[in-house]
Amino acid sequence: MSTRGHDIQQEGYWQRIGRRFNENAYGRIAFRVILVLFAIAAFAPFIANSHAIIRYGDNGPEFPIFRSLEAIEWRFLIYVPLAAAVYFLRKRQWLPYIVAILAIAATETSLALTHPVNDATNDRNYGGSAIMPPIPYSPNESSPAQFSPPSWQHWCGTDYTGRDIAARMVHGARTSLSIGFVAVSIALLVGVTLGGLAGFYRGWFDIALFRFIEILDCFPPLLLILVVIGVFNSQNNMFVIMAVIGLTSWTGLARLVRGEFLRLVGQPFPQAARALGAGDIHIILRHLLPNALGPILVSATFGVASAILIESSLSFLGFGMQAPTSSWGDILSDARLYIDFAWWLAFFPGLAILITIMSYNFVGEALRDAVDPRLKVK
């Protein structure tokens, strides 16, 4: 028989998951919603800022918005397109890498030499000679217009010191979205690794790990987080908060993965793979994990929701992100004193959290359906 392989279409594993995911309308829309939310978070200073994007003053055109950017925002603005450019031009041998190194050196030197100008002025009075961002307010800019309800001027109203809620939410999206994403990634990494190893090898490791998990689970998670933050005296550090939330919420995932692995190891196909000459790592990564992926993904999307909510409880208790950094949970907890007359203070951040969590859940469910070939795509 004369067959040449390249005439035959064979669909790859990830290719098929991508195709099946795209067949699910809910998942597709929810995934785009999440992308939009992340884009809003990434470009927050260009969406909500009291400084103009372009201003025509006495000295010609000025770009005050760029003067107010922090170093990390500059890095993001330069390095992300740079990485993309290097990726697409990587076949041109060394040239893109040289350019990239030069660009990094130039950026870092100028960042070290300059400081962001964060004056309290705003450019809203320039009228026609300035182009403002869509929301012409900075997140921490007070104004005399306290508790003004949603209007064309303040889309989501203002709070007790007259800060614009829409601007605070746009900037707070950075905290809330990255905490949800990073905390769950940490929990996934720890939970899947430990739970998988325990389920596969059993024995003393399994016993020791699960007694430890049972001890951890005895503490209310919030209490555990507060203790860790207290010990490291690190409130208001977003990375510590992400790590702490991640490191206290992996136990459920570990339990789930261990259970899945125990069930799968008992089935004949891992044994058949071993009889074909597959080693432990091969069996774990290519046979057991893909079969356990559905429940893991669903559980992870719920984890995102709970991480965002845990961060808001922390802010509420005064251990989370504090001013000047805002988060959705922080705005929500500020609203509690005024809820009886200023509904917008709680409504909009609550809506943002709801939309995010719902989108993650839809994406999780669509992924689960896409991963398991026995399930029909809805």
Add this chain to the structure above:
Amino acid sequence: MPSLLSVENLAIQFGPPDDPVRAVDGITFRMEPGETLAVVGESGSGKSVSALALTRLLAAPPARYVSGRINFDGRDVLKMPERELRELRGAKIAYIFQEPGSSLNPVFTIGYQIREAIELHRPDVRDVTAEIVSALDQVGIRDPASRLNDYPHQLSGGMQQRVMIAMALACKPRLLVADEPTTALDVTIQKQIMDLLKQLKGSTNMAILLITHNFGLVSDFADRVVVMFRGKIVEAGPTAEILRNPQHPYTRALIDCVPKLGQKQRRLKTIDYAGIK
């Protein structure tokens, strides 16, 4: 000339050391290249355990290899390090199992799974897809190129077992261990699978170790037969001879259990263990 496989006085125990269960109790047999050997016995007689032990697939613990030697191609399997065992499994000794449906990974296409087998042992194959297609073609799957993207649950039991056989043959092993390959299939498919194995036996110089509880499969398939009972080999010899003239009472009882054509029988015979020991 040395045998392809020789098992000497192999004993395997389970359970606590002070009160062990001897699943395999000192068995000895040989296989020559290209030979077909059938191991016959009822459930629990130790035949599957012996088969898995050939490449040390039984995890120890709980199993304990108490004594004996397994020589494959001049090397002692019981003393091999894990690395060499992985090269032995699949590449030199391949298995097909009883339940084809659950022996295939449910979330991967059959093309992907055969590719995996080839990539594990034959990294030098250039056109893997063509190799997969010819493997599927070899086991009698019609239109193999369009079956590649099928999932195991989309195939019938007989087709699944054919895919398992294709996977096992993809690495051109020297010994194929078929552990009750037809038990989970219905009778007409059993016949097809046995015919396929017989045809493959003719076209490759591969030795086959057939494990079964069904004497009916043995008669026109195996060159030699080994009968196992309670972990021991009670009788061994050329197939025709054993079928014609069984010596051990257990063998006789087992052969009598197979209903014969043209013979009027009210009740099917069962084994009367009291008469054996």
